[in-house]
Amino acid sequence: MKTPRKIVLLGATKGMGRALSRVLSARGDLLFLLGRDEEDLAKTQADCAVTGSEPVGFALCDLEDPTGFDAALGAADLALGGFDTVIVTAGMFATQDALERDPVLAARVLTVNFTNTVVFCEFARKMLLARGGGALCVFSSVAGERGRKPIVIYGASKAGLSQYLEGLDHKFRASGLRVLTVKPGFVHTGMTEGLKAPPFAGEPEDVARTVVHAIDAGKAVVYAPMPWAPIMAVIRALPRFVMRKVGF
Numbered sequence: 001m002k003t004p005r006k007i008v009l010l011g012a013t014k015g016m017g018r019a020l021s022r023v024l025s026a027r028g029d030l031l032f033l034l035g036r037d038e039e040d041l042a043k044t045q046a047d048c049a050v051t052g053s054e055p056v057g058f059a060l061c062d063l064e065d066p067t068g069f070d071a072a073l074g075a076a077d078l079a080l081g082g083f084d085t086v087i088v089t090a091g092m093f094a095t096q097d098a099l100e101r102d103p104v105l106a107a108r109v110l111t112v113n114f115t116n117t118v119v120f121c122e123f124a125r126k127m128l129l130a131r132g133g134g135a136l137c138v139f140s141s142v143a144g145e146r147g148r149k150p151i152v153i154y155g156a157s158k159a160g161l162s163q164y165l166e167g168l169d170h171k172f173r174a175s176g177l178r179v180l181t182v183k184p185g186f187v188h189t190g191m192t193e194g195l196k197a198p199p200f201a202g203e204p205e206d207v208a209r210t211v212v213h214a215i216d217a218g219k220a221v222v223y224a225p226m227p228w229a230p231i232m233a234v235i236r237a238l239p240r241f242v243m244r245k246v247g248f
């Protein structure tokens, strides 16, 4: 049996993060949960304890408040006796219409998904590298691969994040840091509630299993559900004049 990982998970209170926390605790990994709502964190902790190892603790961490990142990761490090894996599923979505109407909301989405996620990863990266490396797994999106009409601003936030994560992988893999960029397609969670689901929409539990496998395998990029890899290969190849015409 593999040595259990010591994992910090930011975003475990809902959706794919919650599914991941269940999958990881069920196989005996040690978890420390970060999020912005104490009650929700306690619920996830109790939820994990039903089918697997109970997370060793949780702490507040809000991606809108970078002043708390260092302390949150410090608390996780202490409780886990030194973490070796950091996972970030937390992220924010709003429709293109809402973001075009409300520049303050647009600034929040860009800040949470790009600037502050990068700042959080910088704290995590330094701590991991100081002990010889480890795994950093961050949820970006297929939305970051092309400029597309329905997701101009959200897509830009994820494009920036994907670019940063690719750079980290190139710079630090030889030093022992394995950076995994997760690129989900459409997945049924609270984030996509009310949106029209395209073909190949996925479920959080399936994505969680795919991601855990990719972390263990030391992959740099994973698409989930799997069909989104070939779909995005086609979309990446479409000329701009076609992208201007289509509505997706």
Ligand SMILES: NC(=O)c1ccc[n+]([C@@H]2O[C@H](COP(=O)([O-])OP(=O)(O)OC[C@H]3O[C@@H](n4cnc5c(N)ncnc54)[C@H](OP(=O)(O)O)[C@@H]3O)[C@@H](O)[C@H]2O)c1
Binding pocket: 010, 011, 012, 013, 014, 015, 016, 017, 035, 036, 037, 040, 061, 062, 063, 064, 089, 090, 091, 092, 093, 112, 139, 140, 141, 142, 143, 183, 184, 185, 186, 187, 188, 189, 190, 191, 192
């Ligand atoms: N669902 C999809 O189709 C899809 C597709 C592509 C990419 N993604 C990306 O995949 C990731 C997970 O998405 P999901 O569908 O599982 O979303 P979700 O169910 O809405 O969960 C989002 C998580 O992010 C947390 N979060 C939001 N803002 C935060 C903040 N300021 N500080 C800390 N935590 C915050 C939420 O915490 P609270 O519980 O406190 O709200 C929640 O735990 C996101 O990064 C998303 O952009 C999703």
